[in-house]
Amino acid sequence: MSVSVCTFNVNSIRSRIDLILRWLKEKRDVDILCLQEIKCEEAQFPFEAFEALGYRCAVNGQKRLNGVAICSKQPLSSVEKLFGNDILDREKRLIQAQVGETLLLNCYIPRGGPESGERHDYKMRFFDALAAYVETLLKRQKRLLLLGDLNVALTDLDVYDPEVFEGAVGFLPSEKERMRTLLETGLHDCYRQIHPESRDFTWWDYRTAGIWRDEGMRIDYILASDPLCEACLGIEVDLWTRRRRSPTPSDHAPLVAEFEHL
Structure with missing residues (x-):
C-alpha cells in the first residue's frame, strides 16, 4: 500500500x-504530515485534534x-529533537523520526536576510x-527523506519572474549554492524529478495577494535518497488550503508526495 507524505509550513x-x-x-487524508513554523511550545500543540484523526505527533x-x-x-x-550541534539546536527547526525503514527529517531552514547580515550568516551555517x-x-x-520549508528557490523555474527576484532573500547565489551542496550529499528533489519543466510554487506573499496571480516561489521541498526517489509515484502542490479566505490560510501550500512504500 502506498504512503502519502506531506510538508506544510502552517505559519x-x-x-x-x-x-x-x-x-x-474533506480533501486529502495524508498518512504523514510534517509541519513547520508551528509557533508554539509542545504543551500548546493541539495533540488531541490530530489524535482524533488517527495521528500520533512528535513536536519540537x-x-x-x-x-x-x-x-x-x-x-x-x-x-530526535537535539542534534549535538549549536547551529542546528539554537532554534527549534529540526525533528527526526524513524517510520518503518525510512528516516524522516523535518526541517525549517532560517529565512535569512541581506548577505552582509547576521541572519544570512546563520542561514549559511545552518545549511552547512x-x-x-x-x-x-x-x-x-x-x-x-528530508522535507520542509528550505527557504530557497533553486532555479528560475522556481519563481514566477527571475528578474523580480534578482538579489532577493531566498534567491541569492549563496543560498542556491548551499542548496546544491545539500543535494550533492545524495538527495534528490522529488518534485523536480517528476516535473522537470513545471513552474509551480508553494509560497505566495500575503501583502501582494500573489496567490490570485500565481506570483510565488517554490521553497518547500521533499528530498529523497536514491531508493525513495525511485519509489516516488507522484508529487503535487495542493492549493485547497491556500486559495481561500476562510479559514485564514497560511502563506504556504502543502506539498504532498505519494511513495510506493517507506
Whole structure:
C-alpha cells in the first residue's frame, strides 16, 4: 500500500488548526504530515485534534517562533529533537523520526536576510551543518527523506519572474549554492524529478495577494535518497488550503508526495 507524505509550513498551528482539520477530513487524508513554523511550545500543540484523526505527533516546539512537528498514522520511533550541534539546536527547526525503514527529517531552514547580515550568516551555517549531518546519516541510512520549508528557490523555474527576484532573500547565489551542496550529499528533489519543466510554487506573499496571480516561489521541498526517489509515484502542490479566505490560510501550500512504500 502506498504512503502519502506531506510538508506544510502552517505559519502558526493554533491559527491554522481549523483549516488543517478541514483539509484532512474533506480533501486529502495524508498518512504523514510534517509541519513547520508551528509557533508554539509542545504543551500548546493541539495533540488531541490530530489524535482524533488517527495521528500520533512528535513536536519540537518554541514559544511564538519556529517549531516543527511530525504527525503520522504510521508508528514513529527513535524521535530526535537535539542534534549535538549549536547551529542546528539554537532554534527549534529540526525533528527526526524513524517510520518503518525510512528516516524522516523535518526541517525549517532560517529565512535569512541581506548577505552582509547576521541572519544570512546563520542561514549559511545552518545549511552547512545540515549538509554535514545528512552526509553522516547517509553512510548508515539508505532510506532518508528530508522535507520542509528550505527557504530557497533553486532555479528560475522556481519563481514566477527571475528578474523580480534578482538579489532577493531566498534567491541569492549563496543560498542556491548551499542548496546544491545539500543535494550533492545524495538527495534528490522529488518534485523536480517528476516535473522537470513545471513552474509551480508553494509560497505566495500575503501583502501582494500573489496567490490570485500565481506570483510565488517554490521553497518547500521533499528530498529523497536514491531508493525513495525511485519509489516516488507522484508529487503535487495542493492549493485547497491556500486559495481561500476562510479559514485564514497560511502563506504556504502543502506539498504532498505519494511513495510506493517507506
